[in-house]
Amino acid sequence: MTRIGIILGSTRPNRNGEQVARWVLETASRRTDAGFELIDLRDHPLPHLDEPMPPSFGQYQHEHTRQWAETIAAFDGFIIVTPEYNHGIPGVLKNALDYLYAEWNNKAIGFVSYGAVGGARAVEHLRQVAAELQMADVRQQVVLSMITEFENFRVFRPGDYNLRALTTMLDQVIAWSSALAPLRETLKAA
Template sequence: MAKPRIGVIIGSTRPGRFGDKPAEWIAERAKATGEFEVEIVDLRDYPLPFFDEQASPAYAPSNADGAKAWQDKIASLDGYIMTAAEYNRGPTAVLKNALDYAYNEWNNKPVAFVGYGGVGGARAIEQLRLHAVELQMNPIRNGVHIVWADYAQIASGDKKLSDFAHLNDAADGMLKQFGWWTRALKTARDADKAAAKAA
């Protein structure tokens, strides 16, 4: 079986964002497992207007410029790891908007989160897990939470994410769980496709 294709989605687009650092770090750790083909998916490369379609993409094609390219990218992947900044106790608007611009493409795939902020992005991640369930994804339990004390040292350039043993351990635990769900759900999706062709 070919290796599952994983997208590490950078969940912020603002100038000077921190999200590149955890995205690059978790992408390298995911590649190092040897289990996945990994690519970084930058929301800056998929500019989308605020969602104002006549219907959810679950029910009708999207008309917005860039929506089809975004949906095609999401469809091409077998699972997702998202960086989650926390703004006012929730996820970034740009990430929530990107979630809303696809539906079927997310279905029956795993998602994991690397959060950062005052409490390691925990409150943003809790909301994102609810959104993921509604999009018929499987949000895994384990995540990575980069709390403010660690964030400040990394953002200043004094330390790298890989310097923190507890973050490396959290990432490895998350990737182990994520790998299991990625394989299980890919096997199930492939079986569904084969059954549909045979019908």
């Protein structure tokens, strides 16, 4: 079965992302066409990139990197839940992405973002990073405004239209993840 990791891309105290990621996981878990698992970056405390070799070499020197690589390698695709900080993504998320290379390659990725303008600029940043990691980003994204989707900017209350966007994004991530599986197998065998 296709495995999709839902990456919670913020480690801030009192983060709103946890509510959002749980909504994504609960919604996705009702499906029967893929398995879903939450990957909370708090559970993977990576120091600032400290590997002596570029990740594309795959020569990881540190145990924390090898454990992170093992976690990411186990999935066929990903959904990143991210806030927008200063028109970009959280540093901890960028660091987690930068640690690895081959483990991200030829996997699908979708985005759920939140912020003053729905986190749209953070997703634009993520699309550039995903392209360099040879990931296939899907078109549909879920954009959650702090003004309309969060009561008092703290309690997540998604509208029904968000569920439609999430369902479409999940459809796309699963389809692309499945379609890319033979490519990953071919490259692994080479």
